[in-house]
Amino acid sequence: MLNFFNPIVALLLQDALRTRFDLMRDAAANPDLSKFLVIGALLFIIGVAGVLTRRNIIVIFMSIELILNAANLNFIAFSRYLHEMGSVNAAAGQIFTVFVIVVAAAEAAIGLGIVIALYRNKETIWVDEIDLLKW
Amino acid sequence: MQKYIWLVPLLPLIGAAINGLLGRKLRFSERLIGGIAVGSVALSFLISVAAIYSYGFGGHAEWPKPYVTSQDGFSFNWIPGGMVSINQGIQEHMAVEVHKKAEEQLAAMTPEERAQRPAILIGVAETPRFALLNIEWSYQLDPLSSIFMLIVTGVGLCIFVFATGYMHGEAGFYRFFAYMGLFMFAMLVLVMGSNFLMMFVGWEGVGLCSYLLIGYYFDRQEAANASRKAFITNRVGDFGFALAIFGIIATFGSAQYTEVFEQAKSFPIELLGNWGILSWIALGLFVGACGKSAQLPLHVWLPDAMAGPTPVSALIHAATMVTAGLYMVTRTNVIFQHSQTMLLVVALVGAATAIFAATIGITQNDIKKVLAYSTVSQLGFMFMACGVGAFVIAIFHVMTHAFFKALMFLGAGSVIHGMHHEQDMRRMGGLKKYMPYTYWTFFAGWLAICGIIPFSGFWSKDEILWNAASTTYIPLGWIVWLVGTIAATCTAFYMTRLMAMTFWGKERFLAGAGGEADEAHASAYDKGLAPHDATRPSAGDRPRHEPGEHVGPVHEDVAHHVATHGAHEDSGHGHGAHIPHESPPSMWVPLAVLAVLAVIGGFVGIGPAFKPVTGTEHPGGRLHIVNWLNPIIWNPLTREFNTAEGGHEAPATEAEHTELVAGEFVQAPYRDTGFNLAHSVNNATHNHLATEWIFIIISLIVAGIGILLGFLFYVWRPQLAGIWAQRLRPLYNASYNKYWVDELYGLTITRRTMDVARGVFAFDSKLVDGIVNGLAWLSRQLSRIVGGVDKYLVDGLVNTVAAFIARLMSPLFRAAQTGFTQNYALVMVLGLMVAVVVFFARDIITAFGK
Numbered sequence: 001m002l003n004f005f006n007p008i009v010a011l012l013l014q015d016a017l018r019t020r021f022d023l024m025r026d027a028a029a030n031p032d033l034s035k036f037l038v039i040g041a042l043l044f045i046i047g048v049a050g051v052l053t054r055r056n057i058i059v060i061f062m063s064i065e066l067i068l069n070a071a072n073l074n075f076i077a078f079s080r081y082l083h084e085m086g087s088v089n090a091a092a093g094q095i096f097t098v099f100v101i102v103v104a105a106a107e108a109a110i111g112l113g114i115v116i117a118l119y120r121n122k123e124t125i126w127v128d129e130i131d132l133l134k135w
Numbered sequence: 136m137q138k139y140i141w142l143v144p145l146l147p148l149i150g151a152a153i154n155g156l157l158g159r160k161l162r163f164s165e166r167l168i169g170g171i172a173v174g175s176v177a178l179s180f181l182i183s184v185a186a187i188y189s190y191g192f193g194g195h196a197e198w199p200k201p202y203v204t205s206q207d208g209f210s211f212n213w214i215p216g217g218m219v220s221i222n223q224g225i226q227e228h229m230a231v232e233v234h235k236k237a238e239e240q241l242a243a244m245t246p247e248e249r250a251q252r253p254a255i256l257i258g259v260a261e262t263p264r265f266a267l268l269n270i271e272w273s274y275q276l277d278p279l280s281s282i283f284m285l286i287v288t289g290v291g292l293c294i295f296v297f298a299t300g301y302m303h304g305e306a307g308f309y310r311f312f313a314y315m316g317l318f319m320f321a322m323l324v325l326v327m328g329s330n331f332l333m334m335f336v337g338w339e340g341v342g343l344c345s346y347l348l349i350g351y352y353f354d355r356q357e358a359a360n361a362s363r364k365a366f367i368t369n370r371v372g373d374f375g376f377a378l379a380i381f382g383i384i385a386t387f388g389s390a391q392y393t394e395v396f397e398q399a400k401s402f403p404i405e406l407l408g409n410w411g412i413l414s415w416i417a418l419g420l421f422v423g424a425c426g427k428s429a430q431l432p433l434h435v436w437l438p439d440a441m442a443g444p445t446p447v448s449a450l451i452h453a454a455t456m457v458t459a460g461l462y463m464v465t466r467t468n469v470i471f472q473h474s475q476t477m478l479l480v481v482a483l484v485g486a487a488t489a490i491f492a493a494t495i496g497i498t499q500n501d502i503k504k505v506l507a508y509s510t511v512s513q514l515g516f517m518f519m520a521c522g523v524g525a526f527v528i529a530i531f532h533v534m535t536h537a538f539f540k541a542l543m544f545l546g547a548g549s550v551i552h553g554m555h556h557e558q559d560m561r562r563m564g565g566l567k568k569y570m571p572y573t574y575w576t577f578f579a580g581w582l583a584i585c586g587i588i589p590f591s592g593f594w595s596k597d598e599i600l601w602n603a604a605s606t607t608y609i610p611l612g613w614i615v616w617l618v619g620t621i622a623a624t625c626t627a628f629y630m631t632r633l634m635a636m637t638f639w640g641k642e643r644f645l646a647g648a649g650g651e652a653d654e655a656h657a658s659a660y661d662k663g664l665a666p667h668d669a670t671r672p673s674a675g676d677r678p679r680h681e682p683g684e685h686v687g688p689v690h691e692d693v694a695h696h697v698a699t700h701g702a703h704e705d706s707g708h709g710h711g712a713h714i715p716h717e718s719p720p721s722m723w724v725p726l727a728v729l730a731v732l733a734v735i736g737g738f739v740g741i742g743p744a745f746k747p748v749t750g751t752e753h754p755g756g757r758l759h760i761v762n763w764l765n766p767i768i769w770n771p772l773t774r775e776f777n778t779a780e781g782g783h784e785a786p787a788t789e790a791e792h793t794e795l796v797a798g799e800f801v802q803a804p805y806r807d808t809g810f811n812l813a814h815s816v817n818n819a820t821h822n823h824l825a826t827e828w829i830f831i832i833i834s835l836i837v838a839g840i841g842i843l844l845g846f847l848f849y850v851w852r853p854q855l856a857g858i859w860a861q862r863l864r865p866l867y868n869a870s871y872n873k874y875w876v877d878e879l880y881g882l883t884i885t886r887r888t889m890d891v892a893r894g895v896f897a898f899d900s901k902l903v904d905g906i907v908n909g910l911a912w913l914s915r916q917l918s919r920i921v922g923g924v925d926k927y928l929v930d931g932l933v934n935t936v937a938a939f940i941a942r943l944m945s946p947l948f949r950a951a952q953t954g955f956t957q958n959y960a961l962v963m964v965l966g967l968m969v970a971v972v973v974f975f976a977r978d979i980i981t982a983f984g985k
Contacts, residue, residue, distance in 0.1 A: 048964055051957070051960055052957055052960055052961050052964065053957075127955065127956055127957060128955060128957075130955075130956070131953060131954030131955050132954060133952075133954045133955070133956065133959065134952055134953065134954025
């Protein structure tokens with residue numbers, strides 16, 4: 001029978017509990033790589049699905065942003081992972097993220113410009129009414 | 136300075152390159168072109184003088200120095216060769232044969248004869264020999280090349296200066312001086328090279344420049360023809376020269392003079408009747424010399440070469456290039472002295488050429504043609520000297536001849552210039568009054584070539600005749616002497632005729648043009664190419680001035696004379712009557728310089744006959760040409776090159792002198808050569824000095840006879856010339872028509888070559904072209920068939936299949952193109968998924984397979 005009041009046992013138990021709690025707390029604060037990747041993949045799939053299925057071009061843009069951010073998330077996750085592994089070049093992922101954000105902003109600006117031009121000419125932003133790529 | 140002799144050929148080349156490459160493009164002025172050309176040659180001359188002074192007379196000059204090559208200054212391995220087997224040639228075979236023959240002769244001798252026998256050495260190993268053949272480009276400074284350097288650059292400088300005046304107003308001024316500079320380069324390479332291949336390069340180079348300069352007026356048919364004639368005739372000689380060089384390399388394994396001659400020294404002497412390898416080599420060399428120096432079978436190009444501008448005739452066809460043959464024969468005197476047969480051939484060819492050309496010179500009317508035949512004749516004299524073993528004297532005559540003949544050619548150029556392009560002596564006369572400088576310088580040249588005693592021609596020509604009479608090298612020396620003496624008479628006669636017709640007597644230039652006022656016009660008229668129009672401007676051998684431009688400072692004079700004589704029709708140009716005028720200083724100053732040389736140039740070769748006056752046989756130490764040239768002459772008595780200065784081992788000619796003084800005949804290396812004129816005279820007089828003086832007086836007398844005859848026929852009784860021409864009509868015709876040699880060659884060689892060419896052309900155009908054209912026709916027909924098959928069968932098939940496929944497939948492909956962006960994006964995503972599946976198939980199976 002385990003005597004919980006036995007000071008030695010209590011000490012061991014307390015020790016064990018504390019260890020387990022600490023582990024849980026650490027896990028919550030430092031989720032491991034796979035969780036980031038899963039979230040990134042989900043974002044990516046949501047984005048792709050949006051691009052393929054939505055007909056409003058604005059929403060398609062938003063979906064594209066999702067795809068890009070999925071990539072950003074992966075960058076960040078790997079950067080952090082590599083940092084923990086002791087790599088000295090771990091900051092590269094973060095730098096790439098900044099680049100991606102910049103490019104995404106530029107792309108959005110140009111894309112919206114195109115949308116406006118398109119709307120002025122076609123009076124629509126529904127992609128299924130635009131089949132200019134035919135022939 | 137000896138280190139810098141490589142600059143001597145280089146400087147004229149640089150000048151020529153500047154003039155030739157930039158002169159036209161940058162429109163150089165005549166002054167600049169002339170300055171570059173004259174300056175480069177003058178620098179060369181100064182360097183030559185300095186180098187030769189330090190070589191022969193400098194503080195630490197060792198003497199004698201046979202064959203000093205200045206390789207330390209400038210040389211590089213020009214043709215890196217390899218091992219050549221010199222067992223392959225005919226050398227061993229021939230040498231052994233010669234040796235056998237000599238032994239047979241030795242066995243047939245009496246003991247006394249055997250004691251006096253010539254040394255016969257066998258210089259040939261029986262074992263196969265190999266040599267490392269490397270041919271280097273290096274210049275050689277030795278007594279012979281130094282004399283030629285001075286002649287080429289010194290006389291050349293005078294002629295360059297003259298040419299700046301003579302060629303004034305020419306459109307091709309830059310071209311002329313570029314060619315002339317190139318010629319100087321080639322000629323200097325020829326005489327300064329240290330091996331046979333360099334000599335050959337120079338040899339061909341001067342031939343090329345000669346061709347270019349004879350054809351300077353290439354728009355004239357006769358000039359173009361003459362240049363080609365010169366080139367082709369020289370080719371015959373060059374062929375012999377090339378064969379000789381091959382023979383030398385195959386025999387000695389080297390082309391370097393020093394090595395070749397060192398080996399050749401020990402070869403057996405090939406007496407008359409023995410014909411060994413050295414005789415073959417000498418024959419090849421002499422064929423080359425005949426071509427370049429216009430000796431008898433190959434002389435035809437030189438008179439025609441007068442179609443070039445007159446300075447060219449002076450430089451190339453009188454003073455320098457044509458003496459290249461003499462240079463070569465003298466340079467290879469070791470080889471020639473080893474072949475008694477070839478010595479005899481050289482002497483006889485020289486003598487024949489001398490008399491042949493001299494007799495032609497008597498009847499020519501073109502002033503340049505007379506001088507051209509005179510040049511051929513004088514070259515004959517020089518070869519005569521080589522043939523009788525007096526190589527030094529031949530070079531002496533080259534030198535004096537360069538002085539007086541260049542002088543006379545330039546004088547003729549000055550006359551032509553002053554006469555406004557008139558070359559026919561029958562339209563000159565009395566020019567003494569109008570052209571005093573030209574006249575007096577020409578006068579000096581005339582005395583020199585006639586052989587009047589203190590003038591340069593006397594010393595060399597007299598020595599040649601004396602050596603011919605007293606030679607122990609060859610038999611028949613007396614015939615050579617006799618022919619030479621007659622030729623000397625002719626020389627004096629035709630030169631006096633030239634003087635009389637040009638400078639003395641009636642002024643004939645004011646009479647209108649006669650039937651043959653101009654050779655170019657006359658020949659064109661003869662051939663029916665052009666009507667003879669004596670007042671028309673001619674594009675003859677003449678500086679072309681602008682139409683209407685009056686050349687020279689005497690325009691007013693002319694106007695005055697025209698006013699008084701009323702015979703002037705064409706003011707600036709052409710064949711109207713002209714008052715001749717003196718040439719500008721750029722023309723007569725070189726004449727004066729050459730005249731001084733022609734007067735005093737002979738004093739470097741005062742003969743042994745003047746011993747009572749001068750004290751020694753060869754006065755002047757090293758300045759005497761015999762002493763100077765001794766180290767390069769091989770002595771058949773000692774079988775070595777002469778080494779001492781005027782000592783006992785003097786050249787054979789000198790050895791003979793001492794023998795004659797002693798009154799006994801030492802066995803010569805060439806054995807008994809039969810009747811010897813000088814020895815016979817000596818036997819009669821028993822006084823060597825008196826014997827020599829007899830010959831001197833004979834040569835002076837014949838010169839006097841020639842001059843007196845000239846005066847008689849052309850000054851005192853001018854009508855006699857025509858009378859005697861009538862009386863000796865066949866001889867006159869033969870001489871006037873140059874013995875029909877050109878016609879003979881035309882008939883036997885040129886036309887036959889043309890026939891062969893025509894035959895070959897017919898073969899080519901009929902048979903070869905027929906076959907080729909037939910094949911072409913055949914393939915055309917074939918291609919027509921193949922084309923039909925291709926067009927109808929193959930193309931039809933292809934088109935059918937293509938159309939079928941297109942009709943069938945096009946709806947499918949068209950349907951795939953919806954034009955909706957999202958369709959394409961979907962395809963991309965599907966593709967991506969397929970790619971993921973394909974690439975990660977194994978991972979997917981491991982992940983889901985369990």
